[in-house]
Amino acid sequence: MKELYLDPHQARRRQPTPFEDLLGDSIERGYAAGIEDLAAMVAHLNRTGPNCPENEGIWTEQNFQEAMARLSA
Amino acid sequence: MRTSPNDPVDAVLAEGLKNLWYPICPSEFVGERPVSLRRLGRKFVFWRDQTTGKLHALEDHCPHRGAPLSMGIALGDRIACGYHGVQVRADGVVTSVPGSPGCKLEGAKATRSFHVTEAAGAIFLYNSSENVDTPPPLVLPEELTNDQEYSSFLCYTEWGGDYRYVIDNVMDPMHGTFLHKQSHSMAEGDATATFGVRETDTGFVFEKEGQRGVNFDWTEWADTGIHWMRLAIPYPKTGGPGGSFTIIGSYTPIVPNVAAVFHWRVRKLVPGWQRDTWRFLYRNRLEARHWAVLEQDRVVLELMEPDANQREILYQHDMGIVRLRRHVRKLAQAQLDEQEEKAA
DSSP: OOOOOOOSOSSOSSOOOHHHHHHHHHHHHHHHTTOOSHHHHHHHHHHHOOOOSSGGGOOOHHHHHHHHHHHHO | OOOOTTOHHHHHHHHOOSSSEEEEEEGGGOOSSOEEEEETTEEEEEEEOTTTOOEEEEESOOTTTOOOGGGSEEETTEEEOTTTOOEEETTSBEEEOTTSTTOTTTTOBOSOEEOEEEETTEEEEEOOSSOOSSOOOOOOOGGGTOTTTEEEEEEEEEESSOHHHHHHHHTOTTHHHHTTSSSSSOOOSOSOOOEEEEEOSSEEEEEETTOOSSSSOEEEEEESSBEEEEEEEOOOGGGOSSOSEEEEEEEEEEETTEEEEEEEEEEEOOTTHHHHHHHHHIIIIIHHHHHHHHHHHHHHHHHSOTTGGGSOOOOGGGHHHHHHHHHHHHHHHHHHHHHHHHHO
């Protein structure tokens, strides 16, 4: 019988970039601090980073939502 | 798991009950090339129609000499055996015998055919005891069908243990407090608990009394024409909004002591940035954490001796397991009785 299927990363299609790792860290810290609404999350990211890769580094509700839609697709 | 050779009920359960839907594999495992998979006591061939993408399943056995059809060539809704070119349609009818045109095999429904469908990223097969024209509908829990309220990822693994041990493990919430003590989500909760059983329309819930939303506190078993299980584990605050992390499980025997293990990991989140963010975090880091927890289960289960189920001393926490085993034995007995009646 062939080897059993045991793939720990089935949802991930590629290795995450350093930026995505930093963003994940920052979002988790925001959630840990009790942030649950969009405006507060965007303010948190602008305060603690990482910078938005566009818009001169500034996160907006619009570009954050677009980034999440892209990264979750 | 050791199957008692003289126990016909056990033998039925070892291969999986008939006339139920079972998950087979993730959707992406099957393309236009025929794929052979052992499941449920037989070998199946799956392939997709090149033009329509429609999924087909037959027993992987040419009716002529028994060569694997999966070695053949897919021709839309038919497959031509690689051995002698015998063509079998997806409904099991032989449409052509090139070596002996007009022979009685042509036109015969000579191969077992099976109904297949796809949902929630997986291929499901109706394990009918004999060929049926129309299978009952595949009814999955709402977490897997209501895209407006829920989002999910399928985690598929193959474990070196009997699928019934996997079911026992899920019907045993208390192991969360011990086995998964070192995990990102199950460090809380009392080490002792009293359990109770609550009936549902489709099965039952086995749950800790007086503790909910703390650890792995309850398991539901359901029969909706497919057997599935449901449980919820609280996410740590870092998991963001969306409440507990729900898991839907369904388990299919591959061969004795090898199980196909399906876990859909679900979050109750309407479309929008919170759902997208959970999906991003899942891919980026949560999946790895969930995997580490699941591996704890696999290691214990694979290290259990095959006869572990013959030498048990159960206690109150195992009431759910006892109840479920009794129930599925009844179902297996009913299938045996039906077979006997038909034979008589």
